[in-house]
Amino acid sequence: MKKYKSFLWLLVAIIAFSACNNNEDYSEPPVEGEPVLTLKSQISSAMFGDSLSFAVNATDAKFPLSTLKAQLFFGENKVSETVIRTKTNGDYSGKIFIPYLANIPNGSATLKLVLQNTHFAVTEQEVSVQLVRPDYDQLTLVTADGKEYSMARTGLYQYKVTGDFPQKVKAYIKTPKASAQGNVITFGWGNGAITQGTVSPITFSNATAGTYDITFNTMTYVGSPFIKLLFGGTEMTMVDDNNYKVEKDLTTGQLLEVSGFSNFDQWWIDSDFFSKDASGKLKFLPLSGKYRITANFKYNYFIVERMTGNNLATLADDLSGAVWVIGTDIGKPSLANEVGWNTDKALCMAAIAPGKYQITVVAGKGTAGNVNPDGINFKFFHQKGWGGEFGEGTITSNSTDIVVIAGGGNLALATGKKLTAGKTYLFTLDVTGGKKAAVLTVTEK
Template sequence: MKKYKSILWSLIALATFSACNNENYSEPPVEGTPVITLKSQLTSAMFGDSLTFNATATDAEFPLSTLKAQLFFGTDKVSETVIRTKQNGDYTGKIFIPYLANIPNGAATLKLILQNTHFGTTVQDISLPLTRPDYDHLTLVTAEGKEYTMARTGLYQYKVTANFSQKVKAYIKAPKAGTQGNEINFGWASGAITQGTTNAITFSNSNAGTYDITFNTLTYAGSPFIKLLFGGEEMTMIDDNNYKIEKNLTTGQVLEVAGISNFSSWWIDPDYFTKDAQGKLTFLPMSGKYRITANFKYNYFIVERMTGTGLATLADDGSGAVWIIGEKIGKPSLSNEVGWNTDKALCMAPVAAGKYQVTVVAGKGALGNVDPDAINFKFFHQKGWGGEFGETSITSKSTDIVVIAGGGNLSLATDKKLTVGKTYVFTLDVTGGKTAGVLTVVEK
């Protein structure tokens, strides 16, 4: 019992001590009046400059702590320099003037803030007129290190004309301007041209040959970039080789494609489109929302069914989407085999409620979509690992061509070879639900 009483009295004493401390606590007093005497003439600067300032800092009563220089564009603080000030005297500092897009010439505010060790503070505001450098040239630097001079064609506007490949990966370099200017690089980040990086911008023209590459140092607008239109709407660049659009499509809808110079040589997926003599596409599957990706590495459209803002999955009743992952199949050919890479999963075309189709041509490498000698792929409920058709949830009605092997993988029937150059249509019927898939394979 004595032990517990001792603990109780200790807790009471601690609480009383804390309460007394809280009652006596107060913010430290602010004392002293530091004085800033600016010695340098800060009359103007350029965007991209490093501005040097010199000031005398004094306090008659207390030791000094810091001298801060802060630059504001409007109400936004865009740059800051902090100098430790241990004693009265002259201090020299440098603050960077950021170079940003769409900031017009005008006055910024430079704040000099002097503080002593007792939190006494003095603030001096200086209006600082800023101008954007009007360079006489820029330099285009390609990924191979070759440099091209971009001549000034107007205020903030620059251009180089040369014999370029269809795509040019490069960044743009601006020379130093002003007394303490800095070299400014313009590259690609977060889906746009921006300053302060040498990440390559992928300029792209409809054809290789002689054309202009342009850049505006005020707006950061550059050209050329392929403007791809699919069904009258612009596709969005994902990376150097892929552009996408997500839209609702209807069965039988006719779609025009613009901006692809070699479109006549593109592979057209027969599960999703037919193409007429004018290059117009007719959409074949069920109406719905789809993601269409224009892939310039293999020159074809990747088509994937969507639900809302995400890719579709297979529902219990057989609606949604079915995906193919595995070996010996690929689009537009086996040169782009799916394999067990879920990022490359093929979305089967929904041809009717609960029925999904993939059409392939037997052949090796670039000559076919499916290997004529052996197959080893399976059907999944989503683009990725998770739900799948195992050997108990799928049967084959075409066992003379394809059988269901262990784990639900598809395999050619014993001693069966596909005929090179022949077309085969794989149709998966899940109208009985996703645990009762029925596969039919037809040779055409």
Template structure:
């Protein structure tokens, strides 16, 4: 009987022990948060330091999260590992966003233990936009102070060139503030960038460069570049384009390019008289004009509808040049090479004739050329030796065994182009695309 009682007592003990153990392992715990930092107000753009006492007497803690909400949207978060009860400190960034007015944000503290039990505490955080005493425009030539005109409005009024590139920085405001920068991203002013904003005015001289720190509106962007009244669209900081119809012989008027008199005028497309008057030379049609400010070069390319022209079966359209030993405005700065993006469009002169001219030693290498004619601005159709011929005693057409690949041009052995002389290359397709004739004329 005693044996049976002992067994029963042992079984009861095991059951009680198991019950206690199960209860311990499933206890949710009780995480407690006690903020030790009081926030009366803060600025957008601040980095706010905070201190919090955390504890859970039953279950080990896991993490403390500080989350900042504008309305219902969480805009910032910091996660802190909480290995033990005690005091923890952190710093949370208050985003400085465009078009967000002063108001009250919510700072939420979320404490979690290893059993995933969570406790939260919300703190109202009044926010105001910082009132910067000034801003600074940073350019390659130096820094320019932008004075405060009104709330959020700043301006630098100085003698500037017509094009100014730079970013804007704002000073730290208050003990928790940060210096901020505003640059150019995706064709708009963006916080945190130092990419240069492409300010531009219609002319050099005294004018104002302005910026609004509330809506990020900046000025001026007076891109008054135009060809025959058609405003050019921005491609990037250094290139602008316009697509328009030209009539053979009509005047060409370029507006807004301050130093245009120093630009390269492509003699295949535009003539310039002693008075600076420009006239269009090729056949009537639609063309793309690209102003390349790096090269100071107006690139003209034939178009067909919304795209660049290609050679058509009847010999109309366009002929393109890709290869070595040629480049506009010169080979030193812009050799075409085998980069199809640099392909040159021969001027369509009418009657299925296409022309390119240039100066030996400048447009053409005087001693070595290796380019060919293509049907498009890119790889695809091309003129091989079976499709094109020439009677020139200066330039030959490669056949694959004479020192040039099929269709590539070269300078006859023992000869060179006369440095400084102008040469005109004409491709005549009047007999058909497979019977092209190349003529080379020295002016």
């Protein structure tokens, strides 16, 4: 019994000792010392885009110093920071960048200097800085081929250059240094808009090539010209140099007016989705729903993709949504833009009735058609990407010319068969029997 009691007392002592050690391990270190910060430079005003210089004397009589931070605040927001290591007492100097941002008016900012020693003691000092947006005498437009054009000041923050330009001009804009502490500010394209701090080219675009103005405002970042493309009364937004898009609800039979396209009479119109009348209006043909329409200027055609909410549609369990085509020997508007096995280029079939989808193709090579008359190798998918698909056992073909290849479900021409160059073929996929019982019909028109 004595041995048992002795063991219990020993266990209690070990637990108590461990608890004491844990308390010591997690205690916060003491804050000690008295860092002293003295500003030695005169700071009262600066320009947006400046590298603002500062100089201080930093000391602590008891403990070594650690860091000096210079922080710039626009209101409550910290917009810039510089950190300097300060091991010993003495004088320190540095620079902090004053951001050049859109739509920020002249006003007061706060420069906060924070000195800390190795024992976590901190002292702070704040200085009010009056900031002014520079109004440059001129800007420079730099094109992708290295040519430079002077943009004259035409008003407060407003600049313009007039020249004989191609229909599209890829360029960025740069400023001169506004002061001895100033920096060259560049304006380029980023996140779908003109922004500062990049030389990624902006694609200015006019209705036609010739003499026209390129303008830019250094306060609002508004530039011109940009083609204003309207599709069904809605302005299309720029995706990249060659693509503009709009996402909107469309109804079967709806007439859509298209404007802003200088060569619209030369555009290829996808007969699965639209018919075009004599006035140039497009009649929408598939089932009503939300669609993404992308105007592609490389090949002069509209990419039409069905949507569900804010995402591209997939083939739903109720067989609504979309079916997509991926593979070789097919493309729109021609085989010059072949899909291949690049899922980003998957073709959306037109939904013509609940559970029925179609794609119309013309046999021909290169730009003469959009399906290879000598051989095909593509298949149908449930989404624009890998995943659900119509493979062997889930799709049958009613055509004697188009067969489903065993083992994969890819479509191919039957042995000894070819498509007739110049002829139009309608591929219709009927999934009303379910995702595992699709039926393909191919009709020569």
